[in-house]
Structure formats: C-alpha cells, structure tokens
Amino acid sequence: DGRFWVATNRTLCEFLSSRNERGHSFRAYPKSQGLGAYEIVSLAEDQYGNLWMGTNSAGAMKLARSGFVTFGEEDGFTEISAIFEKTNGELCVVGGVPGNLTGSVAEGVRIDATDPASILYWRRLGRFDGQKFTWLRPNAPKRIKSFFGWGWNQTALQDHTGEWWIMTYGELYRFPKTNRFEDLKTIRPKAVYTTQDGLASPDLFRIFEDSSGDIWISSISSIESGLAQWERVTETWHDLSRTDGLPSFKEHAATAFREDRAGHLWIGFSWGGLARYRDGKFTYFTADDGVPPGWIYDLYVDHAGRLWIASTLGGLARVDDPSADRPTSITYTTADGLSSNKATCLTEDRYGCIYVGTSRGLDRLDPATGRVKHFTSADGLVPGEIVVLFCDRKGDIWIGNPSGLSRLTPHLDPPQSPPPILINGLRIAGIQQTVSALGESTVALPDLAADKNQLQIDFVGLSFALGESLRYQYKLEGADREWSPPTDQRMVNYANLAPGRYRFLVRAINSDGVATPTPAMISFTILPPLWQRWWFLMGVAAFVAGAAYLAYRYRVAQLTKLERVRTRIATDLHDDIGSSLSQIAILSEVARQEDELSPRVAEPLDQIATVSRELVDAMSDIVWAINPHRDSLPDLTRRVRRFASDMFTARNIAFHFRAPEGEADVKLDADVRRQVFMIFKESINNIVRHSGCTQAEIELEFKKGRLQLRLSDNGCGFDAAGPSYGHGLMSMRERARSLGGELEVDSQPGRGTVVTLQVPITRRRDLPE
Structure with a gap:
C-alpha cells in the first residue's frame, strides 16, 4: 500500500507522508501496542500485506494489515459482559477493572481464593474515546450486590432520551439525561425500581428498550423467573410473568430481546422457545415450529429484516419473514460450517455478513453464499467463548468475553491465491x-x-x-x-x-x-x-513344474510296468492254465466215449469235462479283464454283445442290442470293465434262468461322463420291493457301489424286469509307448 517502515534497535517506526512544523514525521510502535521486542533486524511483507519482523531475542512478529485489536488485562480491564453505544455514538462497555477501588465485596468480579475479602476485579462501566478506555462507578450506594446484575449482553443502556438504565441485584437505577459520561459518578439517580414497584424478581438479567421507548427487563431465579415492562407513557411497571401466551416462568426465563421492522417484540427463552409480542398479545413458538433447541442466547434483526436466532444446542436459525403468522426458519449448524452448535451472540457488518459468537471463537456467515469464515485467537481474537457482539456506527465489530475485548474493522475479502x-x-x-x-x-x-x-x-x-x-x-x-x-x-x-x-x-x-x-x-x-519376488516365483514355478514332470514320468513308468505285468499274467493264464484246462476237458470227453466205461466212472468224467469247460470260460473272462489291450469301451461292448448272443440264442430269446459308436477313445480301468461285465453277466443269467421271457433289450450308453447299462425283458417279473432270497442282486449292488455307481431294479410280477446300472467314467489317455 506504499507505506514506508523503518526498523531500529529501539522500536518499529512508520514514515508518515504528512508534514508538521518540523517536516516529515514518524509514528513509533512501542511494546504497549503489542511489539514483542525492540531490536528488529529484518522486515518483510507477505502476499496478504502483513508486515513480518525478525528480532534477535523474540523470534518473528507479524503486524497484520487488517485484523483484530485486542484489549485485556494488560490494558487494565477484563470480564467484558455488555457493549452498547451512547446516543452520541461513543462506545460503552461493562467490564471488570483491578480491585484497588472502593466498593463492596458483592460488587467484585473475581475474588482471591486465598482471601475472599480481596477483590481482584470490580464491575464497572467504561467508555472508549478512540484511543483508551475510561472507567467509572455510577453513583449508587456503597454497598450494592452484583452491580449490572448477573446477566450479559444487555445489562445497561442509554435510552433514546439520553437517560441511563443500570441494573444491580434487586434494583434498577434510572439516571437522568446527561451527555457527559463522567457525570454518572456524581449525578443522583432519577429513580430506583424494585419488586415493590413492579419488577418481577430481584435477579435482574437482561434489559431492552423498544421503538416506543418502553423498557423490558427479565429476571432469572432458581425459584421463579419473571418478565416486566415499563410503560413510558404512564411510567408504570407491569409484571407480565403470568400473561397468556408465555411459557411458565418456573421452567423458563426471558434471555434475549429484539424488535423486528414491524415493531413486534421477540423474546428468547432459556431451555428453548421464542415469543412474539404483537397487538398486545404474546404468541409462543417451540421446536415444533422450527425454533432451535437449547437456550436462546441472542436475537438479531439484519438490514433485510430477517430475524436471526442464536441457541446453545441448535446453532443458528434465520427467519426470513418474522411477520408471518407461522414463521419458518432455516438453520445453520456445524454441518453448514459453523465452528460450534453453541451460538451465544450476534451482529452484522456493513457488508451484510452475520457475525456469530460461539464457544470456539467467532464465525462470519455470508447469507448470500452460505460461506463461513472462522476467527480464533490465532488471528488476534480475544481467547475463549464469545459472550457479546456489537457493531458500532463506524462499522467496527466489537467482541467481548471474560478474557477481554477485541475490535475488528471488516473489509471485503480480496481474491485469495491458492495456498502453498x-x-x-x-x-x-x-x-x-x-x-x-x-x-x-x-x-x-x-x-x-x-x-x-x-x-x-x-x-x-x-x-x-x-x-x-x-x-x-x-x-x-x-x-x-x-x-x-x-x-x-x-x-x-x-x-x-x-x-x-x-x-x-x-x-x-x-x-x-x-x-x-x-x-x-x-x-x-x-x-x-522375498517369496513374492518375480525371480523367486519363477524358481518355485520351475521347481513345481519339474517335480510334476518327474511325478508324471514316475506314474507313467509305474503304470507301464503294471500293464506289462498284466499282459504277462494274461498271457501266462491263457497259454498255460487255459490250455491245460482245455486239455483236461478234451481228454475227459475222449475218455467218456470209451464203451467199456462203467457208469460209476463215466459220471465223474462228465463232471470233470463240465467243470473244465466252465473253468475255461471263467479263465477267458479273467484273461480278458486283466489284458491291458482290452481297456476300452468298444472291447467291453463286443464282450457284452457276444455273451448276450451266446446265452439268448441258446434259449431262443430274441434280443435287441444298442451300443454307442465312435467312443474308441473312452478308456476303462480293468476293475471297471470286470465289475460291469460281471454285473451284466449275472443279469443275463437271471433273465435266462428265471424270467421265462421271449424278448430282451440291451442298451449301452455313454453320456456326460457316465456309463449306463440297461437290460429289460418281457418275462414273468418279481416283486422288487419284497425280500430278496438270493445272493445275486446283493452281489450286483455291492459291485456297483464299489465303482461309485448305482444299480436300480424295476420289476413287478407279470410285467417283466428292468435293470439299470450307472457308473461314473473318467476319460484317460493311453500311456506312451
């Protein structure tokens, strides 16, 4: 902004462009204005216009281009509870000053815990002249209890006629009109009001003047609170504590006052609720009407006539049309950017932004955009919960709490560059x-x-x-x-x-x-x-592949060895035992044909020939089952077809045989071939021996990995559900279960028999030569 600054080993100076009788002049900034050290060794300005100072002993300091000016104990006061203006625009505050003044213990703000009679701060009335504060004790009896009452925000005022109204415990002082602040020290009260004059209770809490000049005052008591109105025309008090339209003052107390543009008075209550005084009648609104929960700490009417409500639990609410019969509200909470849902006080700046005091500092809400900016002690704001806000005639915002007082001169926010x-x-x-x-x-x-x-x-x-x-x-x-x-x-x-x-x-x-x-x-x-590195995984994969290959080769070698053994056994059985049994059968037949043989010798020879032929057939089945070259579905089909043909032809039974074609690649284990064939053989024998049928059907099918063998006849049938007297069916079912399959027998007397076998088959490849 073109200002020129000079750093010295004694102070910080600002070069002033205006001249006086001695030429150009400088303004010095001493420690009393916040300078942390005298010896400044460097200066720099940031992009926001703030001036930064480096020192030898106090680190870095910042002189804010625009920000808060804060007053506190180092300025001689604290405990700010009320801020208002005189009729001439001078700022007045209620606060605490050091306790070296005359007064009663009851007037004390802070008391030394080690000596209750020692007052640390007295509650006094102060005036700001633009540079400093002047404090005084209004002319009241020496011993009064709780000067300015025990409330906050609205505890004293100068009315539109210039008269002063100051609360104490049990008494309300009315001082005559005076434009000189200092006169309050000596001027006698015009009147002193008590409960005998119409005040509802001695525990005075808030005071307010409406547009007609009437004074409203609330009291809060643990027994029963109250509300009173002083009517200016008649100069009389009216106790309104039991007026229709108001809540019970045993449970509620009036905690805030504000008048809207239409001249209607709004009153906020402890524990929630809001009342409107219109045309001589009160209307009470609750949470069901949109009033935020908690104590209503403050009310404010902005330049647009909107009513703002500060509550301790529900944040902030806005009523756009306070004159409506049933006003509606819009709420703002932490979800909308507020720093806390405990809103304590309200005011508005010249740009239409609403300032909200909270338990966590000061929030500025732009109603047009809904954007909230938050100020804390890091920005120079007085620390702690904010209890009172006020915008003076010049547009400065004043912020008070038990720690002191801050002043902010609002400016439109310049466009901000992106933060690093x-x-x-x-x-x-x-x-x-x-x-x-x-x-x-x-x-x-x-x-x-x-x-x-x-x-x-x-x-x-x-x-x-x-x-x-x-x-x-x-x-x-x-x-x-x-x-x-x-x-x-x-x-x-x-x-x-x-x-x-x-x-x-x-x-x-x-x-x-x-x-x-x-x-x-x-x-x-x-x-x-390590175990997820690519080279480790490649090594593991190679090892697994090698091990799998070796296991495969070992398995192939074992199976090949087994097939060779099976082939040798099948060959030996066929060539040695099979030929010997055939020779026995032939020789017994030759011997039987001798004429000289007696019946005693001929009968054993017949039995030997019969048994030999049966053994030759059984040996043929065993050789077929063991021979690895017969491990296929077509071989099983041919074997089944041939056996059925032999048996049915011998008994003049007509039969139909259906089998799949093109299934040469379906390989069967030796045990599967043997068990299926034995079940088939037993079924054929049962048909030939017991059914008395003239026609039979055989169907062999391979589908979806299952081998199905179905045999049916038109014979006499039997009761399949009845008791089984033979070993055949039991043996067939055991063989089926050993293969993981199922055997079903469907038969009724006189309706023939159907035998169905289903066996799971896993395709396997031929072993390499």
Whole structure:
C-alpha cells in the first residue's frame, strides 16, 4: 500500500507522508501496542500485506494489515459482559477493572481464593474515546450486590432520551439525561425500581428498550423467573410473568430481546422457545415450529429484516419473514460450517455478513453464499467463548468475553491465491524420517522393504489471511481413486500397504474453495517380500513344474510296468492254465466215449469235462479283464454283445442290442470293465434262468461322463420291493457301489424286469509307448 517502515534497535517506526512544523514525521510502535521486542533486524511483507519482523531475542512478529485489536488485562480491564453505544455514538462497555477501588465485596468480579475479602476485579462501566478506555462507578450506594446484575449482553443502556438504565441485584437505577459520561459518578439517580414497584424478581438479567421507548427487563431465579415492562407513557411497571401466551416462568426465563421492522417484540427463552409480542398479545413458538433447541442466547434483526436466532444446542436459525403468522426458519449448524452448535451472540457488518459468537471463537456467515469464515485467537481474537457482539456506527465489530475485548474493522475479502502446501513430517514404521524444517513440496523415498508398509505423513498449508481456515484433501495413487473429503486434519496414517508403487498427493483448499494447483507429493515403492519376488516365483514355478514332470514320468513308468505285468499274467493264464484246462476237458470227453466205461466212472468224467469247460470260460473272462489291450469301451461292448448272443440264442430269446459308436477313445480301468461285465453277466443269467421271457433289450450308453447299462425283458417279473432270497442282486449292488455307481431294479410280477446300472467314467489317455 506504499507505506514506508523503518526498523531500529529501539522500536518499529512508520514514515508518515504528512508534514508538521518540523517536516516529515514518524509514528513509533512501542511494546504497549503489542511489539514483542525492540531490536528488529529484518522486515518483510507477505502476499496478504502483513508486515513480518525478525528480532534477535523474540523470534518473528507479524503486524497484520487488517485484523483484530485486542484489549485485556494488560490494558487494565477484563470480564467484558455488555457493549452498547451512547446516543452520541461513543462506545460503552461493562467490564471488570483491578480491585484497588472502593466498593463492596458483592460488587467484585473475581475474588482471591486465598482471601475472599480481596477483590481482584470490580464491575464497572467504561467508555472508549478512540484511543483508551475510561472507567467509572455510577453513583449508587456503597454497598450494592452484583452491580449490572448477573446477566450479559444487555445489562445497561442509554435510552433514546439520553437517560441511563443500570441494573444491580434487586434494583434498577434510572439516571437522568446527561451527555457527559463522567457525570454518572456524581449525578443522583432519577429513580430506583424494585419488586415493590413492579419488577418481577430481584435477579435482574437482561434489559431492552423498544421503538416506543418502553423498557423490558427479565429476571432469572432458581425459584421463579419473571418478565416486566415499563410503560413510558404512564411510567408504570407491569409484571407480565403470568400473561397468556408465555411459557411458565418456573421452567423458563426471558434471555434475549429484539424488535423486528414491524415493531413486534421477540423474546428468547432459556431451555428453548421464542415469543412474539404483537397487538398486545404474546404468541409462543417451540421446536415444533422450527425454533432451535437449547437456550436462546441472542436475537438479531439484519438490514433485510430477517430475524436471526442464536441457541446453545441448535446453532443458528434465520427467519426470513418474522411477520408471518407461522414463521419458518432455516438453520445453520456445524454441518453448514459453523465452528460450534453453541451460538451465544450476534451482529452484522456493513457488508451484510452475520457475525456469530460461539464457544470456539467467532464465525462470519455470508447469507448470500452460505460461506463461513472462522476467527480464533490465532488471528488476534480475544481467547475463549464469545459472550457479546456489537457493531458500532463506524462499522467496527466489537467482541467481548471474560478474557477481554477485541475490535475488528471488516473489509471485503480480496481474491485469495491458492495456498502453498508442504510436507513437514514423515514416519515410516514408527521411525521419524528426515524432512526439512521448512517443509518440502516433493519427497522421493528409496525403495522400502516389505515390512516398512506403515506411513504417517504430516502436512501444512501456508496462509496468513485473516480468519483463513484451510482444509485439506489427499489421495494415495496406487490405493485411492478419488480425493478424500475436505478435512481440517493435517496428518494421515496408512497401514499395511501392499507391495507396489505409490504416490501420495495432498492439496490445501482455502475458504473460497480454491485448491493448491500443484499438490505436495511423496513417491515411494514398497518391495514385495522375498517369496513374492518375480525371480523367486519363477524358481518355485520351475521347481513345481519339474517335480510334476518327474511325478508324471514316475506314474507313467509305474503304470507301464503294471500293464506289462498284466499282459504277462494274461498271457501266462491263457497259454498255460487255459490250455491245460482245455486239455483236461478234451481228454475227459475222449475218455467218456470209451464203451467199456462203467457208469460209476463215466459220471465223474462228465463232471470233470463240465467243470473244465466252465473253468475255461471263467479263465477267458479273467484273461480278458486283466489284458491291458482290452481297456476300452468298444472291447467291453463286443464282450457284452457276444455273451448276450451266446446265452439268448441258446434259449431262443430274441434280443435287441444298442451300443454307442465312435467312443474308441473312452478308456476303462480293468476293475471297471470286470465289475460291469460281471454285473451284466449275472443279469443275463437271471433273465435266462428265471424270467421265462421271449424278448430282451440291451442298451449301452455313454453320456456326460457316465456309463449306463440297461437290460429289460418281457418275462414273468418279481416283486422288487419284497425280500430278496438270493445272493445275486446283493452281489450286483455291492459291485456297483464299489465303482461309485448305482444299480436300480424295476420289476413287478407279470410285467417283466428292468435293470439299470450307472457308473461314473473318467476319460484317460493311453500311456506312451
């Protein structure tokens, strides 16, 4: 802004362009105005117009271009409970001053705990002349209890005629008109009002003057609170505590007053609720009507005629049309950006922004945009919960609480540039990493071991704009797809990260919603554990493949060896035992044909021949079952067909045989072939011996990995559900179960028999030669 500053070893000076009789002049800033040290060695201005000073002994200091001017104990007062203006525009406050003045213990604000008779601060009335505060005790009896009552925000006033109204415990003092603030020390009260004059209760809490000049005063008591109105025309008091339309003052108390543009008086109550006084009648509104919950601490009517309501539990509410029969409200809470849902006081600046005192500082709400800016002690605001707000005629905002008083001259916010963002802390697996003390915008980490997969990252955005509350968004590329929701937290923790390449990005967002164009970044790679490395996996895969191949070769060798053994056994059985049995059968037949043989010899020879032929047939079946060259479905089909043909032809039974074609690749294990054939053979024997049929059907089918053998006849049948007297069916079912299959027999007397066998078959390949 073109101002010229000079730093010396004694103070900070501002060069003034105006001349006096001695030429150009300078303005010095002593320690009493907040300077932390005299010896200033460097000066610099930031992008927001703030002046920064470096010192040898007090670190860095900032002279804000625009911000809060705060008064506190070092200025000789504290405990600010009320702020108002005189009729001539001078600012007045109710606060506490050091206790070296004359007064009663009951007037004390703070009392030394070690000596209850020692007053630390007295409650007094102060006036600000633009540079400093002047304090006085209004002319009242020496011993009064609780000067200015025990309330806050509205505890004293100068009415439109210039008269002064000051509360104490049990008494309301009315001083005559005076334009000189100092006259209050000596001027005698015009009247002193008590409960005998119409006050509802001695515990005075709030006072208010409406547009007709009437005075409203509330009292809060643990027994019963009250509300009273002083009518200016008649100068009489009216106790309204039991007026229709108001809540019970045993449970509620009037805690705030405000008059809307239509001249209707609004009254807020403890424990919730709001009353409107219109045309001589009260209307009471509750939470069901949209009144926020909690104590109504303050009410305010803005330049647009909207009524604002501050509550201790529900934040802030806005009534756009207070004159409506059933007004509706819009609420603002922490979800809308307020710093706390405990709103304590309200005012408005010249630009139409609403200021909200809360338990966490001061919020500024722009009703046009809904944007909220938050001010704290870091901006120079008086620390602690705000209890009173006031906008003076010049447009300055005054903020008071038990810690002191602050003044803010509002300005339109200039466009803010995106705030820079820096990484200022990093821990990997709990171990602090080296990061520049000034922060770094880019951090590249070496490859991290697999067990170093927990990171704690600290970051900070830099903004020195007044009331700026930065929020942050971050994401971890490689794990997150989107930016995180905005947050005021300046630390993030990632645990159990999987191996891979990552890039952590973080950006700051100012109150205008502008984000950092270039996020701060940390890039790193977490290596996989040894057993996940590519070369290790390749080695394991090669080992497994080799082992599988060796196992395969071993299995092939074993199966080949087994087939050779089976082939040798089948050959030996056929060539040796089979030929010997055939020879026995032939020789017994030759011997039987001798004429000289007696019946005693001929009968055994017949039995020998018969048994020999049966053994030859059985041996043929065994050789067929063992022979590995017969392990196929077509071989089983041919064997079944031939046996059926032999048996049915001998008994003149007509039969139909159906079998699949083109299934030469279906290989069967020896045991499967043998068991299926034995079940088939037993079934054929039963048909031939017991059914008495003239026609039979045989169907062999392979479908969906299952072999199905179905035999049916038109014979006599039997009761399949009845008791089984033979061993045949039991043996057939046992053979089927041993193969994991099922055998079903469907038969009724006189309706023939159907035998169905289903066996699961796994295709197998021929072994290599």
